[in-house]
Amino acid sequence: MTSELEKAWEALGRHSVDGRHHNSRLAMATAVANLLKEVEPGSRNGLREGLQETPSRAAKAWEFWTSGYDLNAADILKTFDDGADGYDQMVIVKDIPLYSKCEHHLADIVGTATVAYIPNGKIVGLSKLSRLVDMHARRLQVQERLTKGVADDLDQHLQPRGVGVLVKARHMCMESRGICQQGHHTITCALRGALRDEPDARAEFMALAQ
Ligand SMILES: [Zn+2]
Secondary structure, eight states, X not given: OHHHHHHHHHHTTOTTSOHHHHHHHHXXXXXXXXXXXXXXXXXXXXXXXXXXXXXXXXXXHHHXXXXXXXXXXXXXXXXXXXXXXXXXXXXXXXXXXXXXXXTTTOOEEEXXXXXXXXXXXXXXXHHHHHHHHHXXXXXXXXXXXXXXXXXXXXXXXXXXXXXXXXXXEEEHHHHTTTSSOTTOOEEEEEEEEHXXXXXXXXXXXXXXXX
């Protein structure tokens, strides 16, 4: 099987990758090939033509879907001090697209995240908020931990007056197996500082985030 997969990698032009990634991709591709042989009875004695390159393609895709493990919040949230002339009102980025994988079934979690903070002298570029969401989404997740992780990172690295994160997502492991009806959303929310403790700030966030 290994040499078969090595050939598939070369066909995809993956032969020049460094040793660590090469070994990791090969291990993932081998695991996918074994999975395919179990899920499709006709493939037990060898993958049919349409599935030949699936293990290497799937391994490459999984590497992307879990690329959040290679990132850390400190690098993403490099701040600039007082870059906004003392702006001290809520900054909110709404409906950031979110694609993750549930850690229980490896099924898709698809939704949006709305992220807000009230600066306390430190701000970040707005695109960094969606990069932070991507970092957490591109790991195996439960929605609650994803939501809390984004809020905790902002709290720790920006030390803002307040943080609010609202995630609204659909879970394919539930919908596709008939456990809940299609189109239902799960909503999770993590609030810190003023957004948790001050009713006006909290109400402003909730109104903007809905
Ligand atoms: Zn699941």
